[in-house]
Amino acid sequence: MAFVNLTNVTYKYPLTQTPALQNINLRVEEGEFVALIGPNGAGKSTLCYTLAGFVPHFFKGELTGSVEVAGMQTNQSSLHEWVLNAGLVFQNPFNQISGAKYTVFEEIAFGLENIGVPRDEMKVRVEEAMRLTGISDLADRSPYSLSGGQQQRVALTSILVMQPKVLVLDEPTSQLDPIGTREVFGVIRTMAERGMTVIMAEHKVEWIANFADRVIALHEGQILLDGTPREVLTSDILLDKGFGISRYTSVARRARTLGLWKREGLPVTLEEAAEGFKNA
Amino acid sequence: MNDRLSFYRKRNSPVHALNPFTKLILVSALIFYGLTAKGFWTATLMVAFVLLPLALASKLLKEYVGVALKVILPTAGFMFVMQSVFIPGGTTEIFRLGFISVELETVQRSYLIASRIFLFISAFVLLLLTTHPSELMSDLTRRGLPPQFAYVIISTLQIIPQMQAKAQTIIAAQRSRGLDTESSFFKRAGLLVPLVGPLVFGSLVEVEERAIAIEARGFTSTRTKTFLHDIPDTPADKFIRWTLTLFIIISLAARLWLS
Structure with missing residues (x-):
């Protein structure tokens, strides 16, 4: 059984006619890092x-089908457990x-x-999570005095500290500047490399x-x-x-089209492109 | 910017070390006694001989006197003057200015009200100066105050400066599109519409996102909450609280039976 399991999921927001999600079937294994892409309104956030x-x-509304994560089903548990x-x-x-x-620590x-969570364990977990995301030096600052990138890393740390089984990210860098984006992506990459299951909606295809x-x-x-980055991102x-x-x-x-690219497949990264053009 | 609405000043003093709830009871007892006691000078004497020494003990005398003179005194003073001058009803006229007559009895009553208001506000100022708002709320939550209530208080304190900053941004944006902000009163009153619209509707959208954010952090969890900061509650705290409660009950009983 897959770790994340969506079967025939269809969902309509309240007071709408067209479903925001239609017959979604999705299986994600533990430790996988899955990216969701799509134009605005495609259903990524939903x-x-x-x-x-x-x-x-x-959001209420009408959900059919089943959503299962780590053996639990959404319709059989409440939000604060989920x-x-x-x-x-x-x-x-x-x-x-x-x-x-x-303060950021609080x-x-x-x-x-x-x-x-008991106080002693709480302090240990907060310190550990802050070290992991590289924000230990912000501990005593006010969360409102931080830059967007720092705030987003605080938000990410606040979720990670609760040790969820799956990390769901909805365009976490869309409102950040390039430096903030790099900081946040750095943290997400670390989490994925440590074996966390990550599902992320994101526009930045090169990343x-x-x-x-x-x-x-x-x-x-x-x-x-649905496939590897290369299969999906180069698809016509x-x-x-x-x-x-x-x-x-x-x-x-x-x-x-100009006959300058002679390889079979198209590249998605700078390295692949450079490699391909070198031999052309 | 974020601390602009927090009066709290950190000091190492016995008053700061008291449990927030004890301070709240102390302030409530002072206010209750000040408002119900019959003596004409009671409220004044309490400010002089209870609040001032407490401010001194909290090492915040300068801050306390500063707020008292700059904020509370003008408020209470204004009320004193207005009531003395405009509320009729006395018999002993002190002086007359055209059709306005000022009587001794009105002046006395106005002074009583103004001194009580002074006591009321300055007792709370002292509480806020010596108690961190999140400690007060954590302690009250631990004692059974609904966490939603505590959340509303604390987040409002924090969000007001953010709202002010946002209002400035919206005004700047509207002005850059040619909105007139410097002409007559009525034109500027009309300005409120393009300001309030985006501010209010923008905030409503934010409310939903913030609700999602705190839900994602288990805010509605049914487990018993724990608290990061240990807020000490010593036997001395309990003793002070019980003494004050007893004192209030006795003074209330005395008033009911002896009057």
């Missing part, structure tokens, strides 16, 4: 909310700061206070190409493609559907 239990528990199964980090770093705490401990194990392309609430199917495409793929595709 799928993230579904994995994290906010669909249907928070968040220990799947942790969610979303786009806006500012809105993920609880507002109830005055902010990260907030979740552990809520789930009743996905380098680090994800698997890419799923969503379109109009359905899974369009993505072309006229509004997907973001790696600039290396675009350059090579253009070069191919």
Whole structure:
């Protein structure tokens, strides 16, 4: 049995006619790093909310099919239990700061206070999580005095400290500058390398190409493609559907029409492109 | 910027070391006694002989006097003057200015009210100066205050400065599109519409995201909460609380039976 298991999932938000997700079947193994791509409105956020239990528990609406993570099903557990199964980090770093705490250390401990972790263990876990994400030096700062990248790493640490079985990320870098983006991606990469199951909606295809194990392309609430980064990101199917495409793929595709790209497949990363052009 | 709405000043003093709940009981007892005692000078004497020594003991005399003179005195003083001048009802006229007459009885009553207000506000100021808001809320949550209530108080304190910053951004954005902010009163009153709209609707969207964020951190968990900071509650704290409670009960009983 797969670690994350979605079977025939269809979901409609309240007061809407068209389903945001249609007949989604998805299996993710433990330790896999899966990226979700797709144009706006393709259902990436909805799928993230579904994995994290906010669909249907928070947004209500109509969910059919089954969502299973680590042997538990969303419709048989409540949201506050489910968040220990799947942790969610979303786009806006500012809105993920609880507002109830005055320092970063307290902010990260907030979740552990809520789930009743004893004080000694709480301190150890917070310190360890901060070391892992490289924000130990921010411990005594106010969460509101931080940059976007730092805030997003605090938000990420606040979720990681609760030790969820799956990390769900909904475009975690879309509101960050390049430096913040690099910092946050660095942390996510570390988590994936440590064997955490990560499912991330993301637009930055070049980064996905380098680090994800698997890419799923969503379109109009359905899974369009599912495969390795190379298979999915170089597919011609993505072309006229509004997907973001790696600039290396675009350059090579253009070069191919001019007879300058002689290899079988198209590249997705800078290295592959450089390699391919070297032999041309 | 984030600490602008927090009065708290950290000091190493016996008052700071008291449990937040003890301080809350102390302040409530002072206010209750000040408002119910019959003596004309009671509230004044309490400020002079209870609050000032407490401020001194908290090593915050300068800060306390500063707030008292800059904020509380003008408020209480304004009320004193207005009530003395405009509320009729006395018989012993002190002086008359045109149609306004000022009577001794009104002045006395106004002074009583103003001194009580002074006591009321400054007792709370002293509580806020010596108690970190999140410690107060953690302690009250531990004692059974709903965590949602504590969350609303603390997050409001933190979010107001953020809202002000956002309002400035919206004003700047509207002005850059030609909105007139420097003409007549009525034109500027109309300005509220393009300011309040984005501010309020933007905040409503944020509320949903913030709800998701705190849900994701197990805020509605049914497990018994724990607290990062140990907030000491000593036998001395309990003794002070019981003494104060007893004192209030006795003074209330005395008033009921002896009057």
